[in-house]
Amino acid sequence: MTSYDTAVIGGGLLGCATAWHLARAGNRVLLVEKDQVNRHASGQNAGSLHFQLEFRMVEHGDDAARAAARALPLHLDAMRAWATVEDELGERCGVSRTGGLMLAETPAEIAVLDRKAALEREYGLDVAVLSGPELRRFAPYLADTVLAAGHVPGEGKANPRLVTPALARAAGRYGAVLRTGCRVTGLHRRGRHWELRTGTGPGDTAGETHLADTVVLAGGVWTAELAAMADVRLPVFPVGLTMSATARSRPFLPHLIQHVGRRLSMKQTEDGNVLIGGGWPAKLVSRAGQVDLETNPELRYESLVGNADAARVVPAVFDLPVIRTWTGMTTLTPDHLPLLGAVPRRPGLFVATGGSAFTLGLTYARLLARMVVTGETDRSIEDYSPSRFGALNFV
Amino acid sequence: MSAPDVVVVGAGPAGLAAAATLGRHGAAVTVVDEQEQPGGQIYRQPPAGFTPPAGSSPAGRALLAEATAAPGVRWLADTTVWGVLGTRAGLDGYAGDQPPPGRYRVATHGPVGVRLLEPRAVLLTAGAYDLPVPFPGWTLPGVLTAGGVQTFVKAQGLLPGGRFVLAGGHPLLLVVAAQLVRAGARVVEVALIQRRRDLLPGPAGLAAAAGAGGKIAEGVDALRVLRRAGVPVRFGTVVRRAAGDPDLTTVTLAEVGPTGLPVSGTDRDVPCDVLALGYGFVPSVELARQAGCAVTWDSPAGGWVVRHDEWLRTSVPQIAVAGELTGVAGAEQAEVEGRLAALGVLRDLGLLDEHRAVTLARPVRRELRRRRRFVTQVLDRFAPDRAALGSLVTDDTVLCRCEEVRAGDVRRALRANPHLGTANAVKLVTRAGMGLCQGRSCQPGLCQLISTLTGRGPEQVGAFTAQAPVKPVPLRALAVGDEPPAAD
Amino acid sequence: MDRPEPVTIEVDGRTVPAHPGESLATALLAAGERAVGTTRGGARRAPYCNMGICFECVVTVDDVPCQRSCLIRVRADMRVRTAVPR
Numbered sequence: 006m007t008s009y010d011t012a013v014i015g016g017g018l019l020g021c022a023t024a025w026h027l028a029r030a031g032n033r034v035l036l037v038e039k040d041q042v043n044r045h046a047s048g049q050n051a052g053s054l055h056f057q058l059e060f061r062m063v064e065h066g067d068d069a070a071r072a073a074a075r076a077l078p079l080h081l082d083a084m085r086a087w088a089t090v091e092d093e094l095g096e097r098c099g100v101s102r103t104g105g106l107m108l109a110e111t112p113a114e115i116a117v118l119d120r121k122a123a124l125e126r127e128y129g130l131d132v133a134v135l136s137g138p139e140l141r142r143f144a145p146y147l148a149d150t151v152l153a154a155g156h157v158p159g160e161g162k163a164n165p166r167l168v169t170p171a172l173a174r175a176a177g178r179y180g181a182v183l184r185t186g187c188r189v190t191g192l193h194r195r196g197r198h199w200e201l202r203t204g205t206g207p208g209d210t211a212g213e214t215h216l217a218d219t220v221v222l223a224g225g226v227w228t229a230e231l232a233a234m235a236d237v238r239l240p241v242f243p244v245g246l247t248m249s250a251t252a253r254s255r256p257f258l259p260h261l262i263q264h265v266g267r268r269l270s271m272k273q274t275e276d277g278n279v280l281i282g283g284g285w286p287a288k289l290v291s292r293a294g295q296v297d298l299e300t301n302p303e304l305r306y307e308s309l310v311g312n313a314d315a316a317r318v319v320p321a322v323f324d325l326p327v328i329r330t331w332t333g334m335t336t337l338t339p340d341h342l343p344l345l346g347a348v349p350r351r352p353g354l355f356v357a358t359g360g361s362a363f364t365l366g367l368t369y370a371r372l373l374a375r376m377v378v379t380g381e382t383d384r385s386i387e388d389y390s391p392s393r394f395g396a397l398n399f400v
Numbered sequence: 401m402s403a404p405d406v407v408v409v410g411a412g413p414a415g416l417a418a419a420a421t422l423g424r425h426g427a428a429v430t431v432v433d434e435q436e437q438p439g440g441q442i443y444r445q446p447p448a449g450f451t452p453p454a455g456s457s458p459a460g461r462a463l464l465a466e467a468t469a470a471p472g473v474r475w476l477a478d479t480t481v482w483g484v485l486g487t488r489a490g491l492d493g494y495a496g497d498q499p500p501p502g503r504y505r506v507a508t509h510g511p512v513g514v515r516l517l518e519p520r521a522v523l524l525t526a527g528a529y530d531l532p533v534p535f536p537g538w539t540l541p542g543v544l545t546a547g548g549v550q551t552f553v554k555a556q557g558l559l560p561g562g563r564f565v566l567a568g569g570h571p572l573l574l575v576v577a578a579q580l581v582r583a584g585a586r587v588v589e590v591a592l593i594q595r596r597r598d599l600l601p602g603p604a605g606l607a608a609a610a611g612a613g614g615k616i617a618e619g620v621d622a623l624r625v626l627r628r629a630g631v632p633v634r635f636g637t638v639v640r641r642a643a644g645d646p647d648l649t650t651v652t653l654a655e656v657g658p659t660g661l662p663v664s665g666t667d668r669d670v671p672c673d674v675l676a677l678g679y680g681f682v683p684s685v686e687l688a689r690q691a692g693c694a695v696t697w698d699s700p701a702g703g704w705v706v707r708h709d710e711w712l713r714t715s716v717p718q719i720a721v722a723g724e725l726t727g728v729a730g731a732e733q734a735e736v737e738g739r740l741a742a743l744g745v746l747r748d749l750g751l752l753d754e755h756r757a758v759t760l761a762r763p764v765r766r767e768l769r770r771r772r773r774f775v776t777q778v779l780d781r782f783a784p785d786r787a788a789l790g791s792l793v794t795d796d797t798v799l800c801r802c803e804e805v806r807a808g809d810v811r812r813a814l815r816a817n818p819h820l821g822t823a824n825a826v827k828l829v830t831r832a833g834m835g836l837c838q839g840r841s842c843q844p845g846l847c848q849l850i851s852t853l854t855g856r857g858p859e860q861v862g863a864f865t866a867q868a869p870v871k872p873v874p875l876r877a878l879a880v881g882d883e884p885p886a887a888d
Numbered sequence: 889m890d891r892p893e894p895v896t897i898e899v900d901g902r903t904v905p906a907h908p909g910e911s912l913a914t915a916l917l918a919a920g921e922r923a924v925g926t927t928r929g930g931a932r933r934a935p936y937c938n939m940g941i942c943f944e945c946v947v948t949v950d951d952v953p954c955q956r957s958c959l960i961r962v963r964a965d966m967r968v969r970t971a972v973p974r
Contacts, residue, residue, distance in 0.1 A: 038819075041819070041820055041822055041825040042817070044824070044825060170817050173819065174816065183819050185819040249875075250834075251875060252836055252953070252954050254953075277928070288488065291490045291491060292489075300488070303486070303488045306483075306485050309868070310514075310878055310879065313875050313878035313879040314878075314879040314881075317879065322875060324875075324876070325875055325954075326872035326874050326953075327869060327872060328835070328869075329869075330867055330868060331865070434940055434959060446889065447910055447911070448909050449909045450889055450892070450909065451890040452889055478959075529937060530937060530941075532942075540932075541922045541923040541933065541934030542922065543936065544936055544937075544938060545936060547939060548939065551958075552917070556889075556910055560917055560935075646923070647922050647923065647932070647934075801933070801942065802927075802943065804927050804931065835943070835974075836943035836946065836954060836974065840941050871940075
């Protein structure tokens with residue numbers, strides 16, 4: 006049995022970044038990943054760095070948008086984190102902050118865009134609404150149907166292929182122990198420690214046991230399953246999403262493109278492929294009546310068509326073939342706010358998850374690590390605390 | 401949207417035989433194929449309006465005639481099946497139109513755009529493609545697969561060069577070399593990696609060969625043509641390098657030792673402008689894997705093959721397979737499997753009752769058993785030695801032709817990320833497999849290299865996730881979707 | 889092999905004879921185009937599998953990129969661009 010200061014469960018961006026921060030602060034860290042580092046949502050998402058409120062946050066009216074806007078302080082923090090991460094890691098991760106546009110094609114959408122921008126400015130986000138010749142000059146590739154766009158200069162993209170492996174290597178350099186192909190099968194409080202059992206799956210008696218003072222759940226869609234091992238219920242829900250990639254093309258799309266009135270997120274990678282996503286659902290596969298988290302969601306024809314159709318706002322994309330689609334899962338909470346912080350009544354157990362965990366992952370990781378090491382954070386994260394769902398646990 | 405009883409994917413021997421059998425027993429069949437005309441790669445016909453020289457009797461003519469005369473068969477040519485959707489149970493709260501229960505969506509793209517077929521059963525007969533074997537220079541213009549050369553010569557009437565070397569480890573090389581000679585080409589050498597003594601059949605092989613006179617006669621005939629033309633056929637010889645600037649001018653051949661590795665000091669440079677490679681075939685299982693059909697690793701049978709039961713049904717209800725997808729075994733066996741799978745589908749659809757299906761299947765099964773005995777012998781003798789072939793790769797060798805990822809890139813990536821060890825993970829860090837061909841050209845070589853470098857077996861290294869579209873589809877066609885243009 | 893009478897197609901601005909119905913890859917090779925493709929890194933590429941698998945032979949046909957020349961059939965007056973980086 007080995008003991009660690011902290012065990013991080015999950016080898017995605019969040020887990021690797023948390024392990025990196027903790028190891029750098031001198032913690033003895035164990036990171037366990039049931040598959041391969043970056044195998045799931047961190048490597049499968051399209052790498053958007055989006056700091057404006059998303060379509061899903063503004064489609065249900067102003068009150069819902071105002072509620073979702075409570076995460077904007079984290080967006081601003083994340084914008085700073087992505088600006089410096091390549092320097093801190095000492096290697097390139099494809100971070101490009103050339104700006105993002107949230108498009109509007111109807112007067113009603115422009116009105117939503119204006120109200121959204123006003124709300125975002127209350128939180129200090131630098132957003133301008135461009136239209137007419139100014140917009141055409143800025144983004145000549147847009148279709149004529151686009152009337153206006155919310156512009157945030159710090160938006161852009163990072164390369165999901167590169168970020169998480171770089172974080173994993175950095176964590177390793179500071180002494181974090183990385184175990185892949187290693188599934189957590191038990192998580193129990195034993196005295197002052199957490200006892201972590203790992204193996205190939207339930208019933209694996211040949212597995213190992215590790216002790217840790219603190220445990221960070223960074224398991225994405227597996228968060229609820231992991232929390233349940235610690236006898237806690239967390240209301241997080243898997244959502245299946247669809248993304249498409251075109252063949253490579255010459256660079257013509259320097260910005261992150263989103264749409265205020267429908268599902269769309271589009272960008273051109275540094276390799277030249279155009280990636281299209283933005284919340285088109287994929288079918289969660291079930292087994293014995295339960296969502297099967299081990300199986301990739303199934304592609305829906307309607308989502309692929311919708312995904313392709315949404316790309317109309319950039320006509321040049323239309324000439325390209327789609328060479329790949331893929332589906333993945335992300336995690337949502339009932340109120341669309343992140344779940345971030347200490348788990349009540351489970352001393353030493355921390356969690357972070359919720360939508361936008363690629364964009365916000367570096368920030369979650371920094372705040373969690375700080376909490377683990379010092380017991381506090383440099384900004385209030387009360388709004389995101391798991392304690393808001395304490396009633397679910399009847400304790 | 402159309403709703404045939406059965407969609408058959410691929411119009412090669414298995415698909416043709418299946419379509420004929422299905423049609424004859426009253427099923428409404430749609431056969432989808434990427435080529436202009438049925439026949440697949442093996443029975444490929446010249447383009448419409450082209451007449452082959454008199455006296456040439458194209459193989460597969462009887463089967464083609466049988467299939468095209470069968471009632472109830474609709475042919476969708478020039479059409480790609482890019483996905484079989486809706487095969488999994490799950491949370492599907494989408495508000496769109498859904499196919500009726502028990503039907504899948506076979507998504508196609510062809511001259512009319514994107515169309516969905518919603519059959520009651522799907523039969524995958526997608527065939528196989530040449531096993532790509534990376535080695536230095538294999539991306540040079542002038543280096544082709546033997547099948548590719550054969551298509552130029554037989555179907556298009558074009559000699560794709562002046563001086564040909566054929567190299568690899570498959571008997572097809574002899575057949576193609578003989579075809580080249582007959583077409584007037586200058587064949588400089590045929591190099592087979594197997595040593596002659598390893599090819600001599602044992603008693604079991606001789607017994608099995610008794611049931612495969614045609615195949616053996618074809619090989620013997622090819623050898624006679626080559627001998628008469630003075631073409632050297634060298635055994636125990638491997639191509640280690642292709643060179644030329646800007647196009648192929650030389651290949652380096654070397655002797656193979658008992659370990660399967662080239663013997664140092666035996667290199668010979670042979671001038672040529674076409675190198676035709678034939679190391680065997682890879683079953684086209686992408687669509688089956690995308691649909692969720694379970695696969696098994698079977699190296700002599702070509703790699704990943706689709707698991708099936710005695711009616712050639714896969715692990716996914718209503719999806720059956722036939723031909724090379726069950727393991728590469730050639731056109732004749734594919735044809736027999738096509739008939740058997742069709743009987744199984746007819747039985748499942750209630751178009752044949754149990755007794756009749758079993759009765760009709762009996763002679764087909766007998767024929768299949770006879771052929772399998774022979775094929776197993778051949779497979780054992782000609783199975784690629786993947787580790788030995790993997791040793792031809794140098795750090796500079798391109799593995800992924802599309803994204804130009806070299807073996808050295810993979811080596812470095814694995815060194816930098818020692819916790820990685822699957823095809824998917826290496827794809828993600830290196831971009832190998834992310835190009836237009838969707839990994840078909842690099843997956844075998846890449847997986848072999850990962851195995852070599854990490855000590856993990858093929859099952860552990862796995863394969864790239866197969867996602868729709870399994871072949872590229874224009875974004876414009878997808879955006880329009882399955883909506884026929886409004887009539888004027 | 890008896891072929892239909894040749895038509896002309898345009899290849900990179902050059903007029904080239906080709907038989908209607910034959911594969912574009914065949915016509916290009918017959919016209920002396922040994923390499924039709926170019927990688928992003930500038931390497932020359934030519935048909936490798938000649939059966940729609942490898943995508944090494946892709947060209948732009950009538951402004952539509954990434955068309956496999958081994959599967960596309962020659963039509964009179966088609967405009968072909970080779971060596972488009974991909």
